[in-house]
Amino acid sequence: MKAHSCVDWVAAAAAMHHGEWQQALTLLLTFRVEDGFELSRRYLWCSRVLCELGRYSEAVEQAKQSANFAPGTSQSIARYRGLLIARATRRIAYGQVSTAIIWQLLKEDPASKTLQIQFAEQALKTFGDWRPAHQLFLNRGEDAKLSTKLEYWMDIRSRIYEGCTRKDNQLVKMRGFAEKFLTLPGIVGTPERSEQTEVQLSNRGRRTRRIGVISNLFCSGPVFYMGIGALTRLANTSKLVLFSRQSIDDWATDQFRRIADEWMDVSHLNPQQLEKKIRSAELDILVDMAGLMDLDVLKALSSKPSRKQYKWVGGQFSTTGLHCFDGFITDEVQSPRGSEQFHTEKLVRLKSGYVTYTVPPYIPKPEKPVEKEALVVGVISHPIKVVNVFLEFLKKEILNHQSQSDFKVELNFIGGRYGSPVVQKRIHQFLFPSIDQAESNVLIRFLPTTGHKNQLLAVRGLDWVIDTFPFTGGLTTLEALALGVPVRTYAGKTFQERHGVGHCAYSGLRVAEYDLQKIGPFGQEGPKNDGTALLKAGSQRLNHDLMAESLEELFMFGTSGVEVT
Structure with missing residues (x-):
């Protein structure tokens, strides 16, 4: 191993800049470093490169090693080390570990915009929680300047998932984002082949x-x-x-x-x-x-x-x-x-x-649910789609049901991420902010599942599914229909707002059988799960x-x- 020179660091940095990660790793490992600060830097750079190469466990170890050789480094380097560990950890462990690391860093440096953005992004990926993103963009107008790619992208996704802007602005925002961040240098207008x-x-x-x-x-x-x-x-x-x-x-x-x-x-x-x-x-x-x-x-x-x-x-x-x-x-x-x-x-x-839709080999056969005292309905989309406008709709319908109906409803939120206390607290506090759920005839339950097959088994036990909106369910809707579970969905205008209605329509169902606005989330006029698959042999979704x-x-x-x- 040769002694290092400034040229070695420059060459490694250039390889990283151009995305030549394997070459960068080779360069970093071929020269000898003895100074503690430079050892720490090499461990950090190796951690970054290993993340890009998908070797996340090694990336965590390299980042941790960097602290042993330069314990008194600046706060910015400590934050960078923490972000590398958080990024790699998210790939090899449940996201709560990574989120906790970033949260701790943010508590130590609450004014850091980089950490604020990273924490908001992590909260979305782990818990489907838009609140940190809302806080990040608080008091920003429509024309606020967004300086980073991640910040800009988070703002656009908020509009897509929550429907919180005029529909024509969705195109304007995406076009601006694409021009700034998704276009290779020298590309203007529509590119052509020779x-x-x-x-x-x-x-x-x-x-x-x-x-x-x-x-x-x-x-x-x-x-x-x-x-x-x-x-x-x-x-x-x-x-x-x-x-x-x-x-x-x-x-x-x-x-x-x-x-x-x-x-x-x-x-x-x-x-x-x-x-x-x-x-x-x-x-x-x-x-x-x-x-x-x-x-x-x-x-x-x-x-x-x-x-x-x-x-x-x-x-x-x-x-x-x-x-x-x-x-x-x-x-x-x-x-x-x-x-x-x-x-x-x-x-x-x-x-x-x-x-x-290709049916997985392990999908359970449709089966009529066991009769219970309460109707059993469910939300099966990712928590990131359980946004405020949807929860506001559910809260209103729960209050209406309490005042106008006497039959009980069990509302299940099904999926692995619903096992998180953060997710449960957010949903429960929104739906029951000031009343005791024990006094309600709508019972909220969270059913965290492990593995795809167990998810399908849990969905099969529902009388029907309440689809999220504005961002409706895609694959989960097809799975429910294949299991014989009707889906009540809302038909919006943009692509992401019409997944549910599209799947129901091409499955051969009539509008009256899936229109959430007409049937309501708890109304008994719509179809129930009778143990018969709703994706039938003649359906275009199976052709x-x-x-x-x-x-x-x-x-x-x-x-x-x-x-x-």
Whole structure:
């Protein structure tokens, strides 16, 4: 190991700046450091690099080691160390541990804007709690200047989840965010491929056509359950090139690998490197199944490295704000006429519906719930969707039910995150701020579940589901319908506000059977769980062949079999 020089530090810093993480780690480990302060710095830099490489346990140890060699370092370095530990811990342990670390740092330095933003972000990811974000943006006007990417993105998500702004502003905000943070340097307007590349790719035959799919969710989750059916069939007619951005593999990942002609791990590439990797693959079509869940992917796609690019399932809850997509795949229920005003992309309305549902092999059979003294209903969306406007609606309906009805209702909040005391306290205090719940004929229960199968078993025992709004349930709605549990949902105007109504409609249900506004959350006029699956064999949401045919027509002819606006 050679003695270090300033050149070594500069080279390592340059590699980190350009996102060349493996090279940076190699450089950091190839020179000898003896000074305590510089040892501490190397441990911190190694921790940062290991985080980017997905080696989170090692990252925690490196950050902790840095304190042993420079115990008297500045407060800013101590905060940076804490943030690195918190970031890595969030990946290897339940988020409450990471949140507690940031909270402790924030108590020591309450004026730190960086820590305030990090804590607000962590509270969202761990508890679905918007209150720290609200505090962060308190007294800010519509035109307040947002200085950092994370701060800007948090503000936009608040508007998307809570519906707290005029609908046209959602597009304005997303477009501004995309221009500032999601566009590679030199990209202005709609990027185009060269004529030579166009001719080269358009001359390919069907089975030699190369379709790329990129996602950070090639695992058990929405991308699998709503996309694998059609993708499996497309693999018979095209060569699939899958670009994986994740660090977790499971049984669903194995199924994605089986249908891939080429599998590329691109989890640690920065946007510039990712753009080059995709461009070098010479794709005819690229399907983005990461979307707003992976902003680096969107930035890489801003230069249009593939001949054609489409946005589909996966982080698909709003416009991307970009102009690099040839279409935003949707359908006539999910995006009715007039929805164009909310998108920078062209809307591609598939006649098949925009997704299908693949039933997991372990899903329990539908079963009529055991008769109980009380009706048993549930909220099954992620706590991040249980926002104030939805809780205000529930509180009003609970008060109405107490004054007008005498039958009892058991309202269950189902899911692993509902086991958190922070989540329970927030919901309970909002719904019962001044009355004793024991005096109410609506009983609130929290049912934390472990594992997907146990979640499905808990949902099966409900009489019906009350869908969240403005951000409605996606995969959870399809799961409930497959289990025979009716869903009462609210139909809004924007994409994320219409997941529930879209899934119910394409499952073959009538509006009167799922309209939350007409039936109400506790009304007995609507359908109950009678043990019969509501996703039936003839449902378009189960017709993978039709879905694949619709995508084939889109990819081959651009507009045949679909409506593009």
